[in-house]
Amino acid sequence: MKFGGTSMAGIERIRSVAARVKREVEAGHEVAVVVSAMAGETDRLVGFCREASPLYDRAEYDVVVSAGEQVTSGLLAIALQAIGVPARSWLGWQLPVRTDDAHAKARIGAIDTAALDASLSAGEVAVIPGFQGVTDGGRSTTLGRGGSDTSAVAVAAAMRAERCDIYTDVDGVYTTDPRIVPRARKLAKVTYEEMLELASVGAKVLQTRSVGLAMKEGVRVQVLSSFTGAPDGEGAPMADTLPGTMIVGEEEVDDMERQLITGIAHDKNEAKITLTQVPDRPGAVASIFAPLADTGINVDMIIQNVAHIHDGATGSTDVTFTVPAADLARSLDVLEQGRAAIGYERMVHDTRVAKISVVGVGMRSHAGVAATMFTTLGARGINVQAISTSEIKVSVLIDEDETELAVRVLHTAYGLDAA
Ligand code: ADP
Numbered sequence: 001m002k003f004g005g006t007s008m009a010g011i012e013r014i015r016s017v018a019a020r021v022k023r024e025v026e027a028g029h030e031v032a033v034v035v036s037a038m039a040g041e042t043d044r045l046v047g048f049c050r051e052a053s054p055l056y057d058r059a060e061y062d063v064v065v066s067a068g069e070q071v072t073s074g075l076l077a078i079a080l081q082a083i084g085v086p087a088r089s090w091l092g093w094q095l096p097v098r099t100d101d102a103h104a105k106a107r108i109g110a111i112d113t114a115a116l117d118a119s120l121s122a123g124e125v126a127v128i129p130g131f132q133g134v135t136d137g138g139r140s141t142t143l144g145r146g147g148s149d150t151s152a153v154a155v156a157a158a159m160r161a162e163r164c165d166i167y168t169d170v171d172g173v174y175t176t177d178p179r180i181v182p183r184a185r186k187l188a189k190v191t192y193e194e195m196l197e198l199a200s201v202g203a204k205v206l207q208t209r210s211v212g213l214a215m216k217e218g219v220r221v222q223v224l225s226s227f228t229g230a231p232d233g234e235g236a237p238m239a240d241t242l243p244g245t246m247i248v249g250e251e252e253v254d255d256m257e258r259q260l261i262t263g264i265a266h267d268k269n270e271a272k273i274t275l276t277q278v279p280d281r282p283g284a285v286a287s288i289f290a291p292l293a294d295t296g297i298n299v300d301m302i303i304q305n306v307a308h309i310h311d312g313a314t315g316s317t318d319v320t321f322t323v324p325a326a327d328l329a330r331s332l333d334v335l336e337q338g339r340a341a342i343g344y345e346r347m348v349h350d351t352r353v354a355k356i357s358v359v360g361v362g363m364r365s366h367a368g369v370a371a372t373m374f375t376t377l378g379a380r381g382i383n384v385q386a387i388s389t390s391e392i393k394v395s396v397l398i399d400e401d402e403t404e405l406a407v408r409v410l411h412t413a414y415g416l417d418a419a
């Protein structure tokens, strides 16, 4: 069982979580629980780091931001004990959850389950703070924002759990964020592949890596609500009845259930950078993107315009691309330092952009998905600033203010609105 930030926000909610865990224990399950920090807490801690220094040391950032989960894991263990359920916390370094040393976005290598197995066999609920791990050198790491989902799937995989239930503040995965489009429809099943794509383009209901890991390890994942029934969970459907959305293999979804488009996602956490008049010569783009890659910054959408001849001299071109907004300051710093090597004229950036994506395995065999997207947005006067595609996805970059409108009109255009 994994409980997200809203589910853990305050002692009342944590008591409610404890009661829900107790119900599953009483139904005969051995339970490991992974918890997030209280809603808003990680943002607050990240804010302190930025305030202390915009170019903060990521290893120390990890020390700071992993603290939120330490608090909630201890509190849940206390709340469980208070209602007669034996429980104890296992911090990332205690299990341990081993990761590489890519601070702030570390990858889990292995989880030692000896202690966990013993704890569960002894009839104890193991409470594990999500998001955190430890390097071989003993330093704290975190798994990237939303990483508690990945912690949960990793624990489930390591323990060969029957299922990984991700409890959150919505009762499943919808055709789009139900907070933006009230007419979004809940999906009973989504394939790993589609969920992976949806998550990677901004459907933050599951962290992308958690879906990739579940797919690789064959973990059965369910997304469900921790807010159903009474505060103590009475009347809420038991997780075994699968009230939420199951993330499953392709073979478990039959053709009758297939739609051309599975879902639409948006992402406001990207920033656009444009370098003007980059010399049009071999190696020019490498001189931009290699240093960013070396700094661990993931570039997403890229557009390079055709070369123009300026003042009759050498050809040059504008290069526009997006990076995670959280990496903007660092990106600008890297590009400023590389200015002489790259040879650009000006560097401009814009954080008021949003990426809108439509996802569905059906588009492999259907033409016109992208055309529908451009036509629909064009008809509403929404300008497309950049485009990227994959086999099962089309993404566009637009003005952030038009996010909600774009998602809504596309949801209707692809026939996804609930009746
Ligand atoms: P938690 O704190 O439990 O991890 P998150 O805020 O990370 O919760 O994820 C849940 C949120 O994901 C929902 O409140 C919802 O607004 C958002 N969301 C975005 N896209 C979708 C979608 N397609 N289906 C369901 N929820 C979505």
Ligand code: ASP
Pocket (backbone or CB within 6 Å): 004, 005, 036, 037, 042, 043, 068, 130, 131, 144, 145, 146, 147, 148, 149
């Ligand atoms: N607390 C972390 C975050 O807000 C991890 C998580 O909640 O999944 O990103």
Ligand code: MG
Pocket (backbone or CB within 6 Å): 004, 146, 149, 204, 205, 206, 207
């Ligand atoms: Mg989350």
